[in-house]
Amino acid sequence: MPSQVSWSREVRRFIEAGGNTTHAFGLGRLIGRMFALLYLSPKPCSLEDISTHLDISKASASMTIRQLEEWHAVRHVPVEGDRRDFYEAETEFRIIVKQGLLPGIRKKLATAGGQIHRTLEAGASAPVSSDHSPAEIQIIKKRLRTAANLHKKLDGLLSSRLIEKLL
Amino acid sequence: MPSQVSWSREVRRFIEAGGNTTHAFGLGRLIGRMFALLYLSPKPCSLEDISTHLDISKASASMTIRQLEEWHAVRHVPVEGDRRDFYEAETEFRIIVKQGLLPGIRKKLATAGGQIHRTLEAGASAPVSSDHSPAEIQIIKKRLRTAANLHKKLDGLLSSRLIEKLL
DNA sequence: GACATCGTTTAGAATTTTCTAAATGATGGT
DNA sequence: ACCATCATTTAGAAAATTCTAAACGATGTC
Known part of the structure; x- marks a missing residue:
């Protein structure tokens, strides 16, 4: 099914475009990439989900997610029976x-x-x-x-x- | 006359604050310093005026001034009998x-x-x-x-x- | 038309920022 | 209480940005 390929490619581009946008406004590239990823994730993501999907270290993921939290752009959501931290995007701009x-x-x-x-x-x-x-x-x-x-x-x-x- | 000293010190601080402001908004520090200098200059400045006052190279002054020109933040003004380039700040924000x-x-x-x-x-x-x-x-x-x-x-x-x- | 002076370009140095690996701290499970 | 697992901190590596010196090109002067 080739259409599936172009979808996920377009999602990757969406994430990179998010990074380019925040970078263009002087906010760093990672913060936009991370928000874009979470914004397109229907279910909450763990730090490791994020670091693997964005191909960054867990340390970067941790620091950037807290910046996003400060801006109220991301919420910490508890997941039943899992002590890891999960996050979801704030969808109310x-x-x-x-x-x-x-x-x-x-x-x-x-x-x-x-x-x-x-x-x-x-x-x-x-x-x-x-x-x-x-x-x-x-x-x-x-x-x-x-x-x-x-x-x-x-x-x-x-x-x-x-x-x-x-x- | 000691008050004179505090005035010029406050002007230097104004220039640095301009730089910090543009830097905080992701525009680079020089562009704000340079605009602040020109904004407080009642008469047009040459590139050398700028580079000596801001303690930067003429190359930096040249590149930054053109960025300011692109943003219509600075105007090129001809000075009678002087082939150097003179600039003044646009005061209409x-x-x-x-x-x-x-x-x-x-x-x-x-x-x-x-x-x-x-x-x-x-x-x-x-x-x-x-x-x-x-x-x-x-x-x-x-x-x-x-x-x-x-x-x-x-x-x-x-x-x-x-x-x-x-x- | 050669010289002097000024602005721009560019290659690379210097600085700042961003990123990571390893160490540390914290918390829940057994 | 110990171990396993996760998040955070930090010191330093890596990358990106900013700045400069030197070379160049352009323009006016004598």
């Missing part, structure tokens, strides 16, 4: 985005925003500089205020309920 | 997002979406598989349709004018 991704993004934004404000305050207490004319100082301050304003807007946007409505 | 970042994100999403559809189609023409029961096949197909639907929603969201209104 809304939950992954709201509880996993957005808090991480907001945290990163907060770090950046903090520095913008510190720079702005340092500029307020040091109005004269040797290598900038007064007019240039004004330009710099204006840009810092623009950046602070953008940061505020972005943070408000991410914390609003707008996003979950759209998903 | 709306332009950077709309013309620079969003197209790149949509392109990455399109790659992922294409594979979702291919997998879905392969599943349609290969309804029977040796390692999955019919009920499981149905679950997998449903999940693939959910993923395809999410992809469609995301792409629509990014291509709508909603985002520019929010910035």
